[in-house]
Amino acid sequence: MTLRDKRDIPVSTTNRASLDRLEQASELLHGYFNDPIAVIDQALAEDPDFVMGHCFRAGVLATTSDKQFEPELRRSVDAARGLSAKANDRELRHLAAAEAWLDGDMARSNQLYGGILVDYPRDLLALQLAHVEDFFLGQSSMLRDRVARVTGDWDKDVPGYGYVLGMHAFGLEEMGDYARAEERGRAAVAQNPRDPWAIHAVAHVMEMQTRLADGVQWLTERADDWRHDNGFAFHNWWHLALYHLERGEADRVLAIYDASIRPTRSDMVLEMIDASAMLWRLHLRGIDVGSRWRSIADSWATKADYANYAFNDAHAMMAFIGDGRRAAADELLATVVKSAAQSGTNGMMARDVGVPVCRALSAFGRGDYATTVDLLLPLRPIAHRFGGSHAQRDLLSLTLIEAALRAKQDRLARALLSERIELKPQSPFAWELVARARDLAGDKPGATQARGAAQSLARPRPARASA
Numbered sequence: 441m442t443l444r445d446k447r448d449i450p451v452s453t454t455n456r457a458s459l460d461r462l463e464q465a466s467e468l469l470h471g472y473f474n475d476p477i478a479v480i481d482q483a484l485a486e487d488p489d490f491v492m493g494h495c496f497r498a499g500v501l502a503t504t505s506d507k508q509f510e511p512e513l514r515r516s517v518d519a520a521r522g523l524s525a526k527a528n529d530r531e532l533r534h535l536a537a538a539e540a541w542l543d544g545d546m547a548r549s550n551q552l553y554g555g556i557l558v559d560y561p562r563d564l565l566a567l568q569l570a571h572v573e574d575f576f577l578g579q580s581s582m583l584r585d586r587v588a589r590v591t592g593d594w595d596k597d598v599p600g601y602g603y604v605l606g607m608h609a610f611g612l613e614e615m616g617d618y619a620r621a622e623e624r625g626r627a628a629v630a631q632n633p634r635d636p637w638a639i640h641a642v643a644h645v646m647e648m649q650t651r652l653a654d655g656v657q658w659l660t661e662r663a664d665d666w667r668h669d670n671g672f673a674f675h676n677w678w679h680l681a682l683y684h685l686e687r688g689e690a691d692r693v694l695a696i697y698d699a700s701i702r703p704t705r706s707d708m709v710l711e712m713i714d715a716s717a718m719l720w721r722l723h724l725r726g727i728d729v730g731s732r733w734r735s736i737a738d739s740w741a742t743k744a745d746y747a748n749y750a751f752n753d754a755h756a757m758m759a760f761i762g763d764g765r766r767a768a769a770d771e772l773l774a775t776v777v778k779s780a781a782q783s784g785t786n787g788m789m790a791r792d793v794g795v796p797v798c799r800a801l802s803a804f805g806r807g808d809y810a811t812t813v814d815l816l817l818p819l820r821p822i823a824h825r826f827g828g829s830h831a832q833r834d835l836l837s838l839t840l841i842e843a844a845l846r847a848k849q850d851r852l853a854r855a856l857l858s859e860r861i862e863l864k865p866q867s868p869f870a871w872e873l874v875a876r877a878r879d880l881a882g883d884k885p886g887a888t889q890a891r892g893a894a895q896s897l898a899r900p901r902p903a904r905a906s907a
């Protein structure tokens with residue numbers, strides 16, 4: 441006999457308490473609240489044969505993208521494998537998908553979770569895990585389209601519908617469909633005001649459209665909905681800091697960094713990525729971040745010898761360069777080169793993107809800006825292969841532009857900035873960079889005009905949207 445969950449999906453257990461705990465853990469997971477693992481562990485302590493509990497636990501641990509959790513992930517996969525005679529079709533497929541992830545084949549895992557959704561379109565766990573994988577794999581179109589495949593099987597009366605809208609909003613945003621993304625994201629937040637992923641999707645729209653006042657208002661007005669007891673809060677703080685950085689408000693950025701992005705030493709990889717990226721953006725602007733690099737480099741130093749995801753490695757490299765740790769940077773590069781020789785998803789990521797990015801950052805650290813340009817320029821069309829969002833990968837574009845300016849390659853800087861202004865005409869920072877490129881080319885009136893545009897755009901103004 442089996443029970444069915446809130447979305448009418450069969451779960452092979454007869455233990456109502458176990459299913460209730462799974463529902464509770466799922467609710468925490470979908471809203472990124474703390475701590476779904478603790479809840480599912482309670483269920484498994486009382487009911488060790490609860491196979492879907494093990495599959496759930498494996499999926500959640502895999503999303504950390506942190507090898508320190510690999511032993512626990514393996515424990516869950518092994519436990520589920522040992523119970524496979526009791527598992528139903530969907531649970532066996534969850535097990536296979538988690539196993540593929542554990543084995544380093546995220547692309548296959550992604551296909552397997554996606555396959556579950558064809559037959560069980562209301563499997564919100566499979567949808568979220570596949571969505572996170574699409575993010576890690578840099579598959580922008582699938583961030584949108586995988587969610588679109590299931591929307592016909594959902595409506596507002598199915599529990600968790602808001603989360604589906606929120607995921608769809610993020611996919612639409614990553615595909616540049618900003619108006620629909622915002623509309624979907626706002627609908628998701630109306631359904632569930634405490635959905636940090638949906639709030640984040642709208643924040644991305646405002647970031648991409650450089651709607652700085654709207655973005656600050658959107659995140660600050662509903663901060664109480666996303667900042668408490670939430671494993672994703674650090675990232676929404678990071679987005680809030682980005683708006684302030686765009687306006688050149690470095691003090692405000694550092695205050696947010698110290699209070700909320702990295703208030704204490706955290707060795708959680710996803711938090712370390714955002715901390716490193718924010719410090720690197722400040723570093724590119726020549727802003728002194730004091731001793732902050734030391735703390736984040738210390739955290740990366742505990743991870744560098746088991747690099748398993750090129751996107752993480754690139755951020756570790758920023759920290760080592762920022763903190764002046766040449767030896768650690770060289771060691772990390774050697775590890776990433778080794779990863780690039782391996783099969784599996786990360787082998788591809790390291791080969792295609794990780795190695796050249798780490799070399800480019802290392803060259804930037806040495807002041808060899810021409811080499812940074814040579815390495816980063818060809819990467820622009822393929823950088824998505826190592827995952828992340830457009831907003832996160834924008835760091836590579838900013839590094840490339842800064843390197844071109846410092847290498848005095850004024851024609852290239854001019855071309856890259858023309859591209860940037862087409863994408864972000866309202867960006868004060870883009871206009872500041874244009875001014876520097878015009879200075880470099882000896883165009884004084886052009887530089888003055890661009891500086892004027894930057895100053896005017898950076899001035900705080902009222903939000904235009906009713907957030």
Ligand SMILES: [Fe+2]
Pocket residue numbers: 640644675679829831
């Ligand atoms: Fe984001």
